[in-house]
Amino acid sequence: MANYDDIPTLKENIDRATVDSVRSLDVDKYKYGFETIIESDMAPKGLSEDTVRFISAKKNEPQWMLDWRLEAYARFLTLSEPTWAKVHYPAIDLQDMYYYAAPKSTPAPTSLDEVDPALLAMYDKLGIPLREREILAGVERPNVAVDAVMDSVSVVTTFREELSKVGIIFCSISEAIREYPEMIQKYLASVVPVSDNYYATLNSAVFTDGSFVYIPKGVRCPMELSTYFRINEKKTGQFERTLIIAEADSYVSYLEGCTAPMRDESQLHAAVVELVAMDNAEIKYSTVQNWYPGDKDGKGGIYNFVTKRGDCRGANSKISWTQVETGSAITWKYPSCILRGDGSRGEFYSIAISNGRQQVDSGTKMIHLGKNTSSRIIAKGIAAGFSDNTYRGQVSAHAKATNARNFTQCDSLLIGDKCGAHTVPYIESRNGTAVFEHEATTSKISDDQMFYCQQRGLSEEDAVALIVNGFVRDVLQHLPMEFMVETQKLIAISLEGSVG
Amino acid sequence: MTTPILEIRNLHARIEDREILKGVNLIIPAGEVHAIMGRNGSGKSTLSYVLAGKDDYEVTEGEILLNGESILEMEPNERAAAGVFLAFQYPIEIPGVATMTFLKAAMNAQRKARGEAELLTPEFMRLVKEAGTQLQVDTAMLKRPLNVGFSGGEKKRAEIMQMALLKPALCVLDETDSGLDIDALQVVSKGVNALRSDSRSMLVITHYQRLLNHIVPDVVHVFSDGRIVESGDKDLALQLEAKGYADFDGAAA
Ligand SMILES: Nc1ncnc2c1ncn2[C@@H]1O[C@H](COP(=O)(O)OP(=O)(O)OP(=O)(O)O)[C@@H](O)[C@H]1O
Ligand SMILES: [Mg+2]
Numbered sequence: 001m002a003n004y005d006d007i008p009t010l011k012e013n014i015d016r017a018t019v020d021s022v023r024s025l026d027v028d029k030y031k032y033g034f035e036t037i038i039e040s041d042m043a044p045k046g047l048s049e050d051t052v053r054f055i056s057a058k059k060n061e062p063q064w065m066l067d068w069r070l071e072a073y074a075r076f077l078t079l080s081e082p083t084w085a086k087v088h089y090p091a092i093d094l095q096d097m098y099y100y101a102a103p104k105s106t107p108a109p110t111s112l113d114e115v116d117p118a119l120l121a122m123y124d125k126l127g128i129p130l131r132e133r134e135i136l137a138g139v140e141r142p143n144v145a146v147d148a149v150m151d152s153v154s155v156v157t158t159f160r161e162e163l164s165k166v167g168i169i170f171c172s173i174s175e176a177i178r179e180y181p182e183m184i185q186k187y188l189a190s191v192v193p194v195s196d197n198y199y200a201t202l203n204s205a206v207f208t209d210g211s212f213v214y215i216p217k218g219v220r221c222p223m224e225l226s227t228y229f230r231i232n233e234k235k236t237g238q239f240e241r242t243l244i245i246a247e248a249d250s251y252v253s254y255l256e257g258c259t260a261p262m263r264d265e266s267q268l269h270a271a272v273v274e275l276v277a278m279d280n281a282e283i284k285y286s287t288v289q290n291w292y293p294g295d296k297d298g299k300g301g302i303y304n305f306v307t308k309r310g311d312c313r314g315a316n317s318k319i320s321w322t323q324v325e326t327g328s329a330i331t332w333k334y335p336s337c338i339l340r341g342d343g344s345r346g347e348f349y350s351i352a353i354s355n356g357r358q359q360v361d362s363g364t365k366m367i368h369l370g371k372n373t374s375s376r377i378i379a380k381g382i383a384a385g386f387s388d389n390t391y392r393g394q395v396s397a398h399a400k401a402t403n404a405r406n407f408t409q410c411d412s413l414l415i416g417d418k419c420g421a422h423t424v425p426y427i428e429s430r431n432g433t434a435v436f437e438h439e440a441t442t443s444k445i446s447d448d449q450m451f452y453c454q455q456r457g458l459s460e461e462d463a464v465a466l467i468v469n470g471f472v473r474d475v476l477q478h479l480p481m482e483f484m485v486e487t488q489k490l491i492a493i494s495l496e497g498s499v500g
Numbered sequence: 501m502t503t504p505i506l507e508i509r510n511l512h513a514r515i516e517d518r519e520i521l522k523g524v525n526l527i528i529p530a531g532e533v534h535a536i537m538g539r540n541g542s543g544k545s546t547l548s549y550v551l552a553g554k555d556d557y558e559v560t561e562g563e564i565l566l567n568g569e570s571i572l573e574m575e576p577n578e579r580a581a582a583g584v585f586l587a588f589q590y591p592i593e594i595p596g597v598a599t600m601t602f603l604k605a606a607m608n609a610q611r612k613a614r615g616e617a618e619l620l621t622p623e624f625m626r627l628v629k630e631a632g633t634q635l636q637v638d639t640a641m642l643k644r645p646l647n648v649g650f651s652g653g654e655k656k657r658a659e660i661m662q663m664a665l666l667k668p669a670l671c672v673l674d675e676t677d678s679g680l681d682i683d684a685l686q687v688v689s690k691g692v693n694a695l696r697s698d699s700r701s702m703l704v705i706t707h708y709q710r711l712l713n714h715i716v717p718d719v720v721h722v723f724s725d726g727r728i729v730e731s732g733d734k735d736l737a738l739q740l741e742a743k744g745y746a747d748f749d750g751a752a753a
Binding site: 447449451470 | 585
C-alpha cells in the first residue's frame with residue numbers, strides 16, 4: 001500500500017482541475033456537440049442473434065468481434081440463471097428489455113419536481129450542482145446530455161495527451177476493439193471466460209461499452225484514472241465491459257463510479273471487469289457504487305450483477321480491489337484475484353452498506369495457484385432497515401501453491417433489529433503448507449454507545465455515521481484520498497433514517 | 501433572586517416497572533458545587549441518567565429545569581447543547597473512532613445546534629492541546645479509539661477533558677474519583693476546579709470524602725432510596741465518613 005502517496009502532485013492538480021471544470025461547465029454551451037439518439041438507433045426489443053448483430057454493427061465492429069459475440073450468445077442459450085446467492089427478486093424477463101439505447105419505459109421526468117424527493121435530498125447533502133442533479137436524475141431537457149459534457153471538455157483531451165506521452169492507452173472499449181484489435185483478441189475474456197457465468201456470458205454477447213486501459217512496461221501511471229473523465233462515455237447502460245492490462249513493473253490506480261446516486265432506466269446491470277497484472281505490476285481498482293436503490297419499498301431499484309476478476313499473471317504482481325457499495329436494490333458481486341504468478345498478492349477491501357429493502361450478496365475469491373502467494377480480505381458489512389447483507393468469500397490453495405497465505409477479517413454491524421447480516425466463507429486447501437486465517441465478528445451499535453454519543457451533543461444520525469465510519473476505517477484508508485472524504489459523507493447519508 | 505442553573509422538583513422516575521427516583525428536590529444556583537453521597541443502589545447514577553435524558557427511564561412526576569426552562573421533552577443531544585454534561589461512572593467504548601475525531605464531532609455538533617460556526621482545525625487543535633496538557637492526556641491517547649483499552653484512570657481523565665472542551669453550564673460527575681490513583685485524583689480535581697465559575701454549576705456524585713478535600717463543595721446532600729434525605733455544608737461529608745449512612749436510613753420516610 002501507500003503506493004499512490006508518492007505519485008507526483010500533478011495527479012492532484014489534474015484531478016482537482018478536471019473535477020472543477022467538469023462541474024462548472026454550462027452544458028448548454030456544448031449542445032452542438034451533442035448527438036441526438038434518434039428513433040432508428042434503438043435495437044429491437046428483446047434478446048436474439050439480431051440484437052447481437054445490431055449492437056456490433058452500431059459499434060462498427062470487425063467481423064471477428066461479431067463472431068465472438070455470437071458464440072457467446074449461443075453459449076448463453078445453454079445457461080440458466082444462478083440461484084445460490086441470498087437475494088430475492090422477481091424473475092427478469094430478458095425478452096422484455098432493450099439492449100441498446102433503451103427508450104424510456106416511463107416518461108422521463110421533465111423537471112426535478114417529478115423526481116423522487118429522497119433522491120433530491122441526497123443530491124442536496126452531497127452538494128451536487130443543480131444542473132448535474134438533473135443529469136443524474138435523468139431529467140429530460142432538450143440538448144442536454146451528460147455525454148456532451150464529457151466529450152467537449154478540453155481538459156479531458158489534455159489529460160489523455162498527458163497519458164499518451166508515457167505510452168498509456170485509456171479509451172473506451174469500443175474504440176480499443178477498432179484501434180487495438182490484437183490486444184483485445186489477446187486479453188478479452190482471458191480472465192473471465194465467456195462461459196464463466198450466466199451474467200458474464202450475457203455481457204459478452206451484448207456489452208455496449210466500457211473502458212480499456214493499457215499501461216506499458218515500467219510505467220507508473222502518473223494520475224488516478226477515473227471513469228468520470230473517460231472521453232466518449234456514451235450511456236454505457238446495463239452491460240459495461242472493462243479491461244485493464246498492466247505490463248511488467250507498471251502501476252495503475254483506477255477509480256470507478258461516483259458518490260452521486262445515478263438513476264437509470266434499465267433495471268438490470270451486468271458488468272464484466274478484467275484485470276491483468278504481469279511481473280511486478282500493480283493494479284489498484286477502487287469502486288464507489290451508488291446506483292439507485294429504489295424508493296422506500298425498494299421499487300425501481302437497480303439489480304447489479306457484476307463479474308470482476310483480476311489475474312496476477314506475473315511473478316510478484318499485485319491486484320487490490322477496494323469497493324464501497326451503497327446503492328442498488330440488489331448487489332451480486334465478487335471481485336476476485338487469481339494468484340497465478342509466484343509471490344503474487346491479492347487484496348480485497350470492502351464496505352457494503354444496505355438500508356431500506358436493499359439486498360447485498362458480495363465478497364471475493366482468492367485463488368492461490370502460485371508459490372508464496374498471499375491474500376488479504378477485509379470486508380465490512382453494515383445492515384440497517386429491512387436489508388439483508390451477506391458476505392460470501394472463497395479462499396483456495398491449489399496443490400502447487402506452497403506457502404500460500406490468507407488473512408480474512410469479516411465484520412458485520414447491525415443497526416436495528418429488522419435487518420440481517422450473514423457470513424458465508426468457503427475455505428479449500430490442497431496444499432499442506434497453506435495457512436489461512438479467518439476472523440469474523442458481528443456487532444450491533446449498542447444503546448449505551450448511542451446515549452453516550454448523544455450526551456456529547458451528537459444527533460442520532462451523526463452518532464450512527466461516526467460509529468459506522470469508525471467501523472469501516474481499516475477499509476476507508478485504502479481508498480484514494482479524493483474518494484475518502486466523499487465516501488465518509490456518503491456513508492452518513494446512506495444510513496439516514498436507519499435509527500429512531 | 502436569579503434563576504438557578506438546575507432546579508429539580510419532586511422528580512419521580514422508573515425503569516421498567518421499578519420506581520427508582522422517589523421525589524427528588526434539588527436546587528443548584530449558578531457558581532455552586534453540590535455533592536451527593538449515598539449507598540450503593542440508592543439511585544445516584546439513575547438521577548444523572550435522568551438529567552441527561554437516557555431513554556430507558558420514564559419520568560412519571562416532577563420537573564427538571566435548566567436555567568429556568570424544562571428539559572424533560574428534550575433529546576439527550578439537545579440537552580447537551582443546552583449545557584448538560586455527564587461524566588459517566590463507566591465511560592462507554594467507541595471502537596474505531598479516534599478520540600480526537602470524537603471530540604471534534606461533539607464540539608461541532610453542539611456549536612451547530614446553538615447556531616454557532618464550526619471550529620476550524622487550528623483553533624480546535626489549540627483547545628485540545630490546552631485541555632490535554634492540563635489533564636495529562638497525551639497525543640498518543642487522543643489518536644486511539646475513544647475509551648477502547650483505556651485504563652480506568654485514563655477513561656476518567658478523558659471524560660473531564662471532554663467536559664473542559666465542551667464548557668457545559670451543568671457538570672454532573674458520577675464517581676469520577678473511582679479508579680483514580682492519588683496523582684490522577686490531583687490532576688482531575690485541578691481540572692474540575694479550573695472549570696468552576698460563576699456561570700456554571702456542578703453536581704458531584706461520590707462515595708469518598710477524600711474527593712471533596714480537592715473539590716470543595718458548597719453543599720453536601722445525602723441520597724437514600726431515591727431521594728435527598730439530608731443536606732448540609734462540607735462537614736456533612738466528614739460526618740458520613742465517620743458514621744456511615746445508618747443515621748439517615750428512612751429519614752425522609
Ligand atoms: N434496568 C434496570 N432494571 C431494574 N433495576 C435497575 C435497572 N438499572 C438500574 N436498576 C436499579 O436501580 C437502582 C439504582 O441504581 P443506580 O445505579 O442509580 O445506583 P447508584 O446509587 O448509582 O449506586 P452505586 O453507588 O453503586 O453506583 C439499583 O437498585 C439498580 O439495581
Ligand atoms: Mg452509580
